[in-house]
Amino acid sequence: MRKVRDKIIVVGAGIGGLTAALCLARCGAEVQIIEQADALTEVGAGIQLSPNCIKVLRLLGLESVLLQIASRPVQVRIRHWRSGAQIAETPLNGTDGDQAEQRYGAPYCTIHRADLITLLATAVSEHAGVSLHTGVQVHQIRQTDAAVNVSTGAGNFTADAVIGADGIHSIVRAQVLGEQAARFTGHVAWRALVPMSAAAKVLQSETAEVTAWWGPRRHFVHYPVRRGEWLNCVCIVEQAGWTEESWRRTGTRSELLGEFADWHAELSGLIQAAASDSLFKWALYDRRPLPQWGKHRVTLLGDACHPMLPFMAQGGAMAIEDAAILANCLKSAAIPRAFLRYADLRRARTTWVQQVSRRNGWVYHLGGPVAWARNQVAPWAMQRTTQTLFQFNPLTVA
Numbered sequence: 001m002r003k004v005r006d007k008i009i010v011v012g013a014g015i016g017g018l019t020a021a022l023c024l025a026r027c028g029a030e031v032q033i034i035e036q037a038d039a040l041t042e043v044g045a046g047i048q049l050s051p052n053c054i055k056v057l058r059l060l061g062l063e064s065v066l067l068q069i070a071s072r073p074v075q076v077r078i079r080h081w082r083s084g085a086q087i088a089e090t091p092l093n094g095t096d097g098d099q100a101e102q103r104y105g106a107p108y109c110t111i112h113r114a115d116l117i118t119l120l121a122t123a124v125s126e127h128a129g130v131s132l133h134t135g136v137q138v139h140q141i142r143q144t145d146a147a148v149n150v151s152t153g154a155g156n157f158t159a160d161a162v163i164g165a166d167g168i169h170s171i172v173r174a175q176v177l178g179e180q181a182a183r184f185t186g187h188v189a190w191r192a193l194v195p196m197s198a199a200a201k202v203l204q205s206e207t208a209e210v211t212a213w214w215g216p217r218r219h220f221v222h223y224p225v226r227r228g229e230w231l232n233c234v235c236i237v238e239q240a241g242w243t244e245e246s247w248r249r250t251g252t253r254s255e256l257l258g259e260f261a262d263w264h265a266e267l268s269g270l271i272q273a274a275a276s277d278s279l280f281k282w283a284l285y286d287r288r289p290l291p292q293w294g295k296h297r298v299t300l301l302g303d304a305c306h307p308m309l310p311f312m313a314q315g316g317a318m319a320i321e322d323a324a325i326l327a328n329c330l331k332s333a334a335i336p337r338a339f340l341r342y343a344d345l346r347r348a349r350t351t352w353v354q355q356v357s358r359r360n361g362w363v364y365h366l367g368g369p370v371a372w373a374r375n376q377v378a379p380w381a382m383q384r385t386t387q388t389l390f391q392f393n394p395l396t397v398a
């Protein structure tokens with residue numbers, strides 16, 4: 001096994017960039033993270049973390065703290081948009097013990113994004129092998145046979161390699177592979193936070209679960225965050241012609257109530273109970289799978305190379321998987337061979353998740369008899385997809 005002594009620049013300190021820095025430093029690399037934001041504050045409320053990515057956080061020694069600050073849902077449950085009848089379920093952590101751990105090898109949890117970023121950023125700050133430069137924006141990447149030069153608003157940085165973990169509008173990708181606009185998917189995501197005390201009065205069923213309500217042209221997902229103090233709601237609506245991509249764009253309660261007016265009463269109850277400063281909406285974009293993930297000494301990771309619709313709740317998980325596999329590839333081969341191997345090992349799985357996520361935008365939103373037929377096969381289909389997603393162990397790849 002090769003000792004990794006490379007100097008590596010990671011562009012972007014989101015979930016992917018921070019995890020990559022930790023995985024690389026753990027293997028011996030000297031890592032600098034360059035982040036344009038002045039401070040690491042994650043917008044957007046909740047995120048689900050599935051067993052496939054928790055295996056990486058376990059390797060980094062972060063699992064026990066994670067489980068203290070996250071929620072452990074008892075199950076994922078799909079419900080009918082109007083009747084509320086159960087369509088399918090996946091048990092996760094019930095009275096029979098931690099089924100996620102038993103079946104897939106690690107727990108499942110839901111967490112406030114800010115808590116996850118704080119967890120990762122604290123680990124980064126405690127690691128001697130990683131330095132973080134905030135408030136620095138990357139403008140240009142130039143590489144020679146021996147090194148990569150990164151021009152930023154705060155001067156030039158040089159390293160043996162660069163990893164672009166700079167999100168869907170990645171400047172690293174544009175510099176290395178050329179400009180290409182992301183595509184609007186025709187979906188708008190709303191988010192809202194409901195105090196759990198209020199949510200418990202509205203919901204007839206278990207609050208400590210991930211619930212997804214499927215219905216015509218919309219779906220509504222909710223799960224606990226902040227150790228169960230809040231219920232995080234993500235409401236997806238098909239809406240052509242509204243393309244503003246910002247988690248900070250507020251929406252009105254009446255507009256969201258209108259979107260779910262004829263849905264089950266529990267959903268209008270949740271919207272009514274949402275904290276009024278927590279209602280935001282965001283147009284959802286993705287990209288087609290990339291045939292190439294980088295060039296020579298530069299590669300990509302997370303949303304920078306495989307942005308996807310959040311309809312499998314796997315964008316962050318894929319970025320975390322990427323991080324572990326990229327670090328493993330560097331242990332067995334030098335740059336740039338390691339980067340080619342990493343992309344080869346990742347492409348099939350991330351392409352599948354991108355494509356199924358996009359297809360789910362159609363499947364979840366069916367109506368009429370086709371929706372009835374979908375509901376008959378949903379328990380079987382959900383079990384099969386869950387198995388493929390969650391059982392995967394990124395630590396044994398490469």
Ligand SMILES: Cc1cc2nc3c(=O)[nH]c(=O)nc-3n(C[C@H](O)[C@H](O)[C@H](O)COP(=O)(O)OP(=O)(O)OC[C@H]3O[C@@H](n4cnc5c(N)ncnc54)[C@H](O)[C@@H]3O)c2cc1C
Pocket residue numbers: 011012013014015016017034035036037046047048049136137138139165166167168170171189234301302303304310313314315316317318319
């Ligand atoms: C509604 C919704 C729900 C979701 N739910 C889930 C879920 O439950 N589970 C899950 O796993 N995933 C989920 N996702 C997907 C997940 O949020 C993303 O896939 C993940 O955050 C991507 O992380 P990243 O680190 O690749 O990119 P980002 O989080 O976009 O981070 C990129 C970073 O790069 C920085 N940057 C950008 N350009 C530059 C530059 N030029 N110079 C320096 N820094 C730069 C940015 O400031 C940012 O900090 C969801 C997404 C949405 C929209």
